[in-house]
Amino acid sequence: MISIGASDRTDTIQAAGEAARMALDRLGPGESIGWALAFVGGRHDPAEMLHALQARLGEVPIVGGAAVGTITHQAIGYSGYECALAAFPSSLPAPTIVVESHLDEDEQEAGRRLGEKLCEAASEEGTALLFYDSIRSGPPPVLNVGSRLLEGIYAGLAGKPVTLIGAGTVSDFQLTQSFVYDGSQPIKHAVVAVVLPQALRAHTAIMHGCIPVSSFMEITRVEGAVVYELDGQPALDVLHRMLGEGEHDWQTDNLSLNVTLGQKHGDLFAPYDEECYVNRLIIAANAEDASLTLFEADFEVGSKVQIMSRDNQLMLDSVKAQTSRLVDSLGGEKPVFALYIDCAGRSSAFCGASVEEASVLQDALPADLPLVGFYSGVEIAPLVGQSRPLDWTGVLTLFTGGGAG
Amino acid sequence: MSQSDLERERDFYRQQCDALGARILAMQMDLTQAQRDARQALTTVQLIREGYQLLAVPNTPLKEISRRFLRIILSKMGVDRAAFLRYLPQRGAFLCDDLLGFPDSDWPAFTPPSTPGAFHYLNSHSDTDPLLDCLREAAGTPYLLWSFDQQAEYALLLGNRFEDQHLRRPFEERDREIVSGMLSVYLEVVHRKQVEEALRASEERYYLLFELAPDAYYLTDLEGMILDCNRAAEEQIGARREEIVGRHFLSMSPLPPAQVPGALSMLEQSDLGKGAGPTELTLNRKDGSQVEIEISTFPVRIQAQNLVLGIAHDITERVRSEAEIKAALGEKEVLLKEIHHRVKNNLQVISSLLSLQSSYTLGEAAQGFFQESRDRVRAMALVHEHLYQSSDLARINFNDYVRALVAQMSYSYDLPDRQIEVEIDVDEVALPIDIAIPCGLIINELMTNALKHAFPNGRAGRVYIALRPHAADSFELVVRDDGVGLPPDFDVTQTQSLGLQLVTTLTAQLKGTVTVNTGDETEFQIVFPRPVG
Numbered sequence: 001m002i003s004i005g006a007s008d009r010t011d012t013i014q015a016a017g018e019a020a021r022m023a024l025d026r027l028g029p030g031e032s033i034g035w036a037l038a039f040v041g042g043r044h045d046p047a048e049m050l051h052a053l054q055a056r057l058g059e060v061p062i063v064g065g066a067a068v069g070t071i072t073h074q075a076i077g078y079s080g081y082e083c084a085l086a087a088f089p090s091s092l093p094a095p096t097i098v099v100e101s102h103l104d105e106d107e108q109e110a111g112r113r114l115g116e117k118l119c120e121a122a123s124e125e126g127t128a129l130l131f132y133d134s135i136r137s138g139p140p141p142v143l144n145v146g147s148r149l150l151e152g153i154y155a156g157l158a159g160k161p162v163t164l165i166g167a168g169t170v171s172d173f174q175l176t177q178s179f180v181y182d183g184s185q186p187i188k189h190a191v192v193a194v195v196l197p198q199a200l201r202a203h204t205a206i207m208h209g210c211i212p213v214s215s216f217m218e219i220t221r222v223e224g225a226v227v228y229e230l231d232g233q234p235a236l237d238v239l240h241r242m243l244g245e246g247e248h249d250w251q252t253d254n255l256s257l258n259v260t261l262g263q264k265h266g267d268l269f270a271p272y273d274e275e276c277y278v279n280r281l282i283i284a285a286n287a288e289d290a291s292l293t294l295f296e297a298d299f300e301v302g303s304k305v306q307i308m309s310r311d312n313q314l315m316l317d318s319v320k321a322q323t324s325r326l327v328d329s330l331g332g333e334k335p336v337f338a339l340y341i342d343c344a345g346r347s348s349a350f351c352g353a354s355v356e357e358a359s360v361l362q363d364a365l366p367a368d369l370p371l372v373g374f375y376s377g378v379e380i381a382p383l384v385g386q387s388r389p390l391d392w393t394g395v396l397t398l399f400t401g402g403g404a405g
Numbered sequence: 406m407s408q409s410d411l412e413r414e415r416d417f418y419r420q421q422c423d424a425l426g427a428r429i430l431a432m433q434m435d436l437t438q439a440q441r442d443a444r445q446a447l448t449t450v451q452l453i454r455e456g457y458q459l460l461a462v463p464n465t466p467l468k469e470i471s472r473r474f475l476r477i478i479l480s481k482m483g484v485d486r487a488a489f490l491r492y493l494p495q496r497g498a499f500l501c502d503d504l505l506g507f508p509d510s511d512w513p514a515f516t517p518p519s520t521p522g523a524f525h526y527l528n529s530h531s532d533t534d535p536l537l538d539c540l541r542e543a544a545g546t547p548y549l550l551w552s553f554d555q556q557a558e559y560a561l562l563l564g565n566r567f568e569d570q571h572l573r574r575p576f577e578e579r580d581r582e583i584v585s586g587m588l589s590v591y592l593e594v595v596h597r598k599q600v601e602e603a604l605r606a607s608e609e610r611y612y613l614l615f616e617l618a619p620d621a622y623y624l625t626d627l628e629g630m631i632l633d634c635n636r637a638a639e640e641q642i643g644a645r646r647e648e649i650v651g652r653h654f655l656s657m658s659p660l661p662p663a664q665v666p667g668a669l670s671m672l673e674q675s676d677l678g679k680g681a682g683p684t685e686l687t688l689n690r691k692d693g694s695q696v697e698i699e700i701s702t703f704p705v706r707i708q709a710q711n712l713v714l715g716i717a718h719d720i721t722e723r724v725r726s727e728a729e730i731k732a733a734l735g736e737k738e739v740l741l742k743e744i745h746h747r748v749k750n751n752l753q754v755i756s757s758l759l760s761l762q763s764s765y766t767l768g769e770a771a772q773g774f775f776q777e778s779r780d781r782v783r784a785m786a787l788v789h790e791h792l793y794q795s796s797d798l799a800r801i802n803f804n805d806y807v808r809a810l811v812a813q814m815s816y817s818y819d820l821p822d823r824q825i826e827v828e829i830d831v832d833e834v835a836l837p838i839d840i841a842i843p844c845g846l847i848i849n850e851l852m853t854n855a856l857k858h859a860f861p862n863g864r865a866g867r868v869y870i871a872l873r874p875h876a877a878d879s880f881e882l883v884v885r886d887d888g889v890g891l892p893p894d895f896d897v898t899q900t901q902s903l904g905l906q907l908v909t910t911l912t913a914q915l916k917g918t919v920t921v922n923t924g925d926e927t928e929f930q931i932v933f934p935r936p937v938g
Contacts, residue, residue, distance in 0.1 A: 010472060010505060043506065079480035080506075139567060173483065174567050213426025215419040243427040258434050309430045310437070349483055352440025 001028040002337040002370045002399075005085040006072045012044045015083050016052030023087040024056070026370075033057050034090035035097075037129075037194075037339075038181060039067035039374035042171025043080035046179050046186035057087065061097055063194050064374075065131050065169035065180035068344040071358045071373030073365075078347055078375055080172060086337065086372040092402050093197035096121040099182040101190040103144040104136045108152035114191055115156015121195045122162045127202040129339075130166030130387075132191035133178045134377040141175035143283075144168070145225060146378045146389030147298035149191060154386065164193075164387035165204055165397050167341045168378030173350060175377065200402045203335075205326035206381050207357075207394035208274035209315025209346065210260055214242055214307035216268060225297035226286075227261070230305070234290030242307065255285050260391060261292070262308035263299060265384040274318060278383060279308055281345075281391045295378070296389050310392060312353040315346060319357055319394060323364035326398060335398035338365055340373030342394040347375055361396065369398075448481040449586040456594035460601065467595060471503035474591050478563065479506055482583075483573060486546060486564035488512070489591065492553070499543070499560060506564075507545065515543045521560070524585060525551040528575035529568055550576045552584040554592060561588040621698070623715040624705075627676050629654050629669075632712065641698065641719060643690040654715075658688045675704040675713040685720065697721040738798060745793035752786035777853060777904065780817060784810055784849040788842050800835040803844070803872060807831045810845060811852070811870065818856040824865030825856065831872040834880075840936050843911040844872070844882055850904040850911075851884035851929050859888020859927065878935050879917075885928040897921050897929075 005023030009015040027033065036057060040049050046066070053062060069078025088095075098121055100114040122128055132149055136142045146168050153164065171177045179186040196202065217238065221229035230238040239255070260279040270276070284293035299305065327335075340361060348356045358373065365371060380387055381395040406414070452474055459465050459473065475487045488504035498516040518535045527537050527549045540551055546564030553560040561584060568575045615622055621638035625631050634649050642649060642658050649657055660668055664686050674681035682701035690696055700717040756779045763775030787810055791801040811827050814820075820827065836844065848870060860866045868886045875881035897905055897919060908929065912919045917933025 008476070010476065077480065079476055081476065174569070174573065176567075211429075213423075213429045215422050242423045243430065258437065259430065307426060307430070309426070309433045311433065312437075312440075348444060349441070349481070352437045352444060354440070 001026070001031065001089060002402075003027050003087045003089075004072055004370045004372050005087065006070060006075060006083065006372075008041075008075065008077050008079065008082045010043070010081050012048045013052045015044065015081065016049050017056060019083050019085045020053055020056030023085050027087065027089065031089045031091060033060050033087045034092060034094055035061040035063070035088050035183075037086040037088075037372065038062050038064040039070050039082075039084050039169075039372070040064070041067060041069060041078070041080040041082040042177060044083060046181070049083060050181060050186060053085065061183035062181050063097060063129070063131065063183055063192055065133070065186070065192075066171040066178045067374035067376065068170060068172055069347065069375040071340055071342060071361070071371070071375075073362055073367060073369075073371050076356050076358045076362075078173075078344070078349065084372045084374060086339070086370065093199055095197060096195040097183045097192065098195065099187075099190060099192045101187060103133060103149065103191060104189040107145050107148040108155075110191060111149040111152020112156040113152075114193060115153035115158075117156075118153065118162055118193055118195065119157050119160050122160070123198055125161050125163070126198065127163045127165065127196045127200070129194040129196065130164045130191065130380055131180045131193075132166070132168050133180050133187075133189050134168035134170050135175055135178040136189070139174065139176050143175070143295065143377075144189065145297045146380065147296040148224075150380065150387060150389055151298070163202060163204075163382055164380055165202060165339075165341075165382075165395065166193075166380040167374070167376035167395075168380075168389065170344065170377035173344055178377070196399075197402075200336075200399045202397050202399055203326060203330060204381050204395060204397045205322040206275065206379075206383060206390065207315070207319045207322050207346075207361075207396065208277065208279075208392070209310055209312070209318055209357075210262060210274075210277065210279050210308040210392055211311045211314055212262055212264075212272065212277075212306040213309045216264075216304045216306055219299055219301055219303045219305060222299055222301055222303075225294045227292045227294060227299065228289065235292045236285050236287070236290035239285070239292070239307070255282050258310060260308040260310075261294060261299070261305045263303050263305050268304055274314070276384070277308070278388060279391045279393075295391050298388070310345075310351060312351055315351070315357055316353065316355065316360055319360040320364055323361055323396060326396060327365070330398065330400060333400050335366075335369055335400050336402050337399040338369050338371040338373075339397045339399070340371065340394060341376050341379045341381075341397075342373055343379055343390075343392050344375040344377065345392055346394060357394065361394070445482055446583055448477065449583060449590055451477055451481060452587055452590040452594075456590055456597075460594065460597055463605070465598065467598065468503060470594060470598060471591070472505065474587075474594075475503060475505035478561075478587055482563065484550075484563045485566050486544060486562075488544075488562045490560040490562060492558040492560065494558065515539060520555075521551060521553050523553050523555065524581045525549075526576040526578065526580060528577060530575065548573075548576055550580055550584045552581075552588045554585075554588055557592050559588065559592055561591070618716075621717040621719070623654065623717065624707075625654060625672075625713045625715065627672060627711060627713060629672055629713075631657060638717070641690075641696060641717060642688065643692050643694070648691075658690070660689070661687050671700070671702045671715075672713060675702050676711070678704050680704065683718075685724075686717075688717075695721075697724045741798045742793040745789040745798070749786045749789035749793065752782050752789065756782045756786065773857075776817065780814065780849055780853060781846060781907075783813060784845045785842055787813060788838060788845055791841075792838060797835065800837050801841050803834050803836045803841060804829070804831040806841065806845065807848060807870060807872070810848060814849070814852055814856070818853075820856070823860065824863065825860055826867045827852075828867060828869045829871075831870065832874070834872065837936055840915065840933075843914050847882060847908050847911050847931060848884060850908050854902070854904050855884070855886040855888060855927075859886045859890075861889065864888065874935070875932050879932055880935055882931040882933070883928060885926050887926045890927050891921070891923055895921065895923070 003023045003026035005019035007015040007018035070082040070084035072084055098117040100110045103110045134143055136144045169178045179188055180190050180192050182192045217230040220232045227235045259282050262277045262279045264276050266276050281295035282292050283295050346357045379390040379393045379395045459470050471489050478487045486506035489502045490499040491502050492499055498514045500514045501512040504512055517539045544562055544564030546566050548565040550563040565573050567573050616635050621641040622635040623638055624633040630653055631649055639646055667684055671681035680703045683699045685699050688696045688698055697720050698717040699720045700715050703714045705712050705714045759775050759779045763772050791806050795801050807829055855868050866887050871883040912931050915933035917931050920930045922928040
């Protein structure tokens with residue numbers, strides 16, 4: 001039985017104590033904890049939290065990291081004081097934990113090294129949970145780029161099919177700080193992967209929420225995460241022309257985190273299907289060179305993109321539909337654990353949705369299914385052939401098997 | 406359609422598509438901002454809801470209320486820091502009651518250069534002044550919101566480290582309502598909680614006063630059904646509360662039949678809104694023993710119901726003590742009467758001895774001396790006789806005494822055979838022994854003197870004896886005769902007469918004065934202070 005604990009107490013020691021006690025209380029008879037996932041709000045001290053958790057749970061590996069907020073069946077919160085814990089019983093096969101650091105030097109190289117370790121540790125078609133520190137420096141925030149990290153990991157895996165599910169962690173909405181737990185300590189500029197035992201099988205659904213509001217445009221000049229030209233014109237000028245200057249005060253800040261560039265995979269002219277899109281946030285519109293800085297760096301010259309707008313109703317509908325679809329796809333097999341990695345922008349405080357999108361998920365999942373989730377900066381999930389860093393998504397993974405249900 | 410037309414049509418649709426998309430995007434962004442603002446505005450509503458939930462939980466510490474409120478404010482307003490501050494007008498300083506999001510929980514008081522207004526904000530475009538600088542320093546952030554309730558002398562300070570267009574939009578004037586609303590809700594909840602706590606503390610105090618009162622408290626309805634009682638009542642009746650409550654007081658503790666009407670009358674008085682008692686009753690305890698109580702009843706009104714509060718003081722010990730004292734007093738009374746009786750008898754023996762002794766004396770003068778001595782002894786014996794016959798062993802009715810004394814002297818001086826009338830004009834006054842004896846002796850001496858000297862040779866006449874109030878604080882004793890009168894040079898202080906010397910001495914004993922008036926009648930007037938008590 002995977003047990004969940006959570007707290008939103010303002011005192012770190014008390015919060016850790018409450019979450020740990022809750023998880024321990026929900027363990028099956030005679031069970032002990034083998035390892036745990038933990039996600040912690042930015043107002044807590046990460047090291048103090050880890051030590052307090054291990055003081056209660058025992059010196060078990062704890063993996064996870066910073067979170068804007070957390071989600072369980074009992075509570076959804078993002079005050080910065082939340083912490084949530086998923087404790088895995090020692091009766092389950094132990095996972096393999098691999099760590100790489102120095103993301104701030106070269107995400108791709110760090111990813112490659114991690115990929116090589118994963119290649120050794122993971123089985124064919126295996127699954128690894130992946131958490132990396134999203135914040136390189138700031139404020140203003142400079143990010144560790146997830147797409148470069150993933151690119152490196154796949155290079156290191158050398159074609160070995162391993163499903164990666166995870167997140168780029170952040171501590172708050174302002175992207176001021178972040179960390180990951182590598183099993184025994186909180187660390188910066190690192191990526192940690194938990195290679196799950198084969199007994200646990202992962203089933204993933206991606207919740208979207210963006211809709212195209214423009215015709216297709218071709219990226220004609222891009223360097224890393226900075227798009228300089230669309231259709232041969234300065235990217236920002238294209239955006240301004242398209243959006244209609246004068247009709248609305250399109251300030252840079254209004255664009256960022258509200259507008260995305262979406263790349264449609266598959267048949268471009270097929271009817272709209274949210275699962276065909278990879279969305280990239282525009283985190284900066286640079287007036288000096290009329291360029292756009294995206295959250296990730298995986299678009300290339302020749303990529304066909306559209307301007308996408310967030311749509312709260314679409315987001316809520318997507319959660320409901322995708323969750324039901326995923327549960328139905330299990331064909332009656334009972335999941336033992338649900339992990340929800342949710343973009344912080346989807347929180348009601350940020351997007352203004354009338355209801356918490358995560359509450360739709362709570363309602364759609366069986367109440368007795370252990371659920372832990374957290375608000376992230378970047379979500380990682382398989383989409384259109386391989387795992388990718390995603391923006392504005394919620395990634396739900398249901399785990400089956402494990403003999404611990 | 407030509408290729409050119411097709412391309413133009415495609416461009417047309419692309420432009421239309423983009424224009425529509427731009428409108429959708431603009432609407433979406435406006436909607437998002439409106440929804441965010443609405444959500445922030447709902448913070449006050451959530452605080453109200455949270456406040457009521459906290460009010461419903463008894464004994465919620467104020468610290469927990471402030472902490473939960475600050476949590477909501479941080480979460481819903483999306484601010485970095487929030488603090489509740491108490492203003493100390495004497496010092497002109499603000500002290501922190503609770504804070505959240507600050508790097509240091511030990512936050513010093515700060516003293517602004519002037520008293521802050523009800524609302525201030527600071528954003529990246531604001532002009533600053535010393536007051537705002539002080540608030541900014543207190544918040545430890547460049548951007549802040551401030552609300553101050555001057556009546557409650559309480560403030561809410563919010564701080565942000567950053568500004569952006571999303572969750573951390575710049576603070577501005579339109580935040581006034583929401584931040585002052587949040588402070589008002591908090592103050593209202595705290596006020597209610599304090600009132601509630603004070604009420605609860607008061608209830609607890611009164612309960613303890615009720616429960617631990619040394620007297621037994623019984624709360625009944627107007628029919629006498631016991632609704633509640635205290636610990637002393639349990640001990641008084643010798644039964645547990647659950648055995649007492651719900652029963653009629655007469656069935657719980659049967660009273661002697663003679664006391665039942667009185668007890669029921671007390672209930673009736675309560676029905677009329679009047680208190681009753683104290684009344685002494687005898688309660689039969691559960692174990693069969695009895696307890697004497699003195700009970701008073703008071704009409705009380707609790708939750709719109711007229712009830713009766715009976716407060717019963719256990720007087721078993723007092724009643725027992727009183728009985729013992731009464732018995733002891735009775736014994737002492739008998740003893741005192743016996744003493745007076747014996748003194749009187751002894752004085753009578755002395756009188757008899759004097760009488761016997763006089764029979765062996767031949768001289769008339771000596772006979773007279775013996776007679777006078779006998780009269781004096783008998784006058785004193787008469788006082789003791791009256792004392793032991795009196796219900797008050799300390800005082801005698803002086804009118805009765807004087808009449809008895811005169812009757813006794815009449816016999817000694819053969820008054821029935823002489824033409825001398827004695828008029829007694831003594832008020833009905835009770836005199837203590839230490840006054841009665843000197844007065845009796847004075848009357849004895851003056852009347853003896855009159856009977857012996859004022860009416861020679863069968864002269865008829867009248868003797869007048871009076872005792873009456875002279876002033877507010879004194880009596881006058883008058884003995885007057887219309888006999889032959891005193892010699893012209895008579896001076897009571899210089900007289901050789903033993904009897905008159907005794908009068909002077911006894912008057913001094915009474916702390917009084919003696920005046921002799923001569924003329925047609927001879928009058929001795931003795932004025933002495935009225936005895937205390």
